[in-house]
Amino acid sequence: AAQSEDDILPPPPANNRLQQQQRQQRNVVTKRGIPSLHPKKDSSTVQPNPPSDPVVDDRLKNIDPRMIEMVENEILTATQTVTWDDIAGLSQAKRAVHMAVIYPLLRPELFQGIRAPPKGLLLFGPPGTGKTLIGKCIASQAGATFFNISASSLTSKWIGEGEKMVRALFAVARVRQPTVIFIDEIDSLLTQRTDGEQEATRRIKTEFLVQLDGCGTSSEDRIILVGATNRPQELDEAARRRFPKRLYVPLPDRAGRRTIVTNLLRSQVHSLDDANLDLVCDRTAGFSGADMDTLCREAAFGPIRSICDNIIEAREDEVRPINFEDFEYALTQVRPSVSDKDLVIHIEFNKLYGMSS
Ligand code: ADP
Numbered sequence: 001a002a003q004s005e006d007d008i009l010p011p012p013p014a015n016n017r018l019q020q021q022q023r024q025q026r027n028v029v030t031k032r033g034i035p036s037l038h039p040k041k042d043s044s045t046v047q048p049n050p051p052s053d054p055v056v057d058d059r060l061k062n063i064d065p066r067m068i069e070m071v072e073n074e075i076l077t078a079t080q081t082v083t084w085d086d087i088a089g090l091s092q093a094k095r096a097v098h099m100a101v102i103y104p105l106l107r108p109e110l111f112q113g114i115r116a117p118p119k120g121l122l123l124f125g126p127p128g129t130g131k132t133l134i135g136k137c138i139a140s141q142a143g144a145t146f147f148n149i150s151a152s153s154l155t156s157k158w159i160g161e162g163e164k165m166v167r168a169l170f171a172v173a174r175v176r177q178p179t180v181i182f183i184d185e186i187d188s189l190l191t192q193r194t195d196g197e198q199e200a201t202r203r204i205k206t207e208f209l210v211q212l213d214g215c216g217t218s219s220e221d222r223i224i225l226v227g228a229t230n231r232p233q234e235l236d237e238a239a240r241r242r243f244p245k246r247l248y249v250p251l252p253d254r255a256g257r258r259t260i261v262t263n264l265l266r267s268q269v270h271s272l273d274d275a276n277l278d279l280v281c282d283r284t285a286g287f288s289g290a291d292m293d294t295l296c297r298e299a300a301f302g303p304i305r306s307i308c309d310n311i312i313e314a315r316e317d318e319v320r321p322i323n324f325e326d327f328e329y330a331l332t333q334v335r336p337s338v339s340d341k342d343l344v345i346h347i348e349f350n351k352l353y354g355m356s357s
Helices: 014-026 065-075 091-106 131-141 152-156 162-175 199-217 237-242 254-264 272-283 288-298 326-331 340-353
Strands: 120-124 145-150 179-182 221-227 243-248
Touching: 014 131, 014 254, 065 145, 065 162, 065 243, 091 120, 091 131, 091 221, 091 243, 120 131, 120 340, 131 179, 131 221, 145 152, 145 162, 152 162, 152 199, 162 179, 162 221, 199 221, 199 237, 243 340, 254 288, 272 326, 288 326
Parallel strands: 120 221, 120 243, 145 179, 179 221
Antiparallel strands: none
């Protein structure tokens, strides 16, 4: 009978076994289904020294493996498909994002030298207007890895380790290029260090600035940093200089609100006609995209509320369509979350420092 190679050959020498083991490690995936850069070691086998382990990319050599794992599990986000059509309205912002970020990521050879794009794009505007959606869409459309982190979690969630985390984040981002790093509440990382600030926070900010400034040094790097803030007025001149492209993400206009409602109702049984939808849009001036989302979800509960005595037994086809009255009721429950005072701040900042698209 034919013998397999394994039967004929002596056991592989130790370094071959090591290679096999390293090959296996390469296939380990993180919690979110993303192949891990720094797989956990199998404790049953002899391990090489971590720094000389060729599986670990050179750029990760001086990074704490625990931090790499945390970045991969907590910050790296499996790329969801988000299309520009998923983002209602904001046509100017979308155009500007294409020129500033998408085209340079897709055609880096056209954006060299003095055409090289700045590494950072600042999105400012009231909460719930689609800044995170834009970040996800950039990553999705440019085929980039998406890292999503909020600045406050750096100072609170990883107490005492935020600084290492920042270093690991940028190192992993380099290895996984093209990359979009989305940092929410970026104002809190860029604002001037205050006296009462904790030492740990101070160190995180310093490390962040070091990494941010180092990010654009290699023209090969395809890392885009998208910072989002609801408080642009807190950014001083130095912070603004680091983000020369500053894009206003405003509240949705009437057409934008309509698109959001229509998209959300698409998958539901409803009886709203065009005139009803017009009325909903008329009555939601000042609502953010997130407010519109909340409104529609509240309205969608109307039919369920009307069968509340019988939810357990009701057949699916007994649930009536969502109607205009459900929206009228929802409008008594959901109020716009953005104040006029806040809006003025964004409009003023946009006039002074926003980019035109
Ligand atoms: P931000 O980052 O500006 O605070 P998000 O992008 O997280 O806001 O938006 C929160 C939610 O609000 C989104 O998941 C989406 O449901 C809805 N939303 C906000 N703006 C839009 C928009 N322009 N188009 C569609 N949905 C939107």
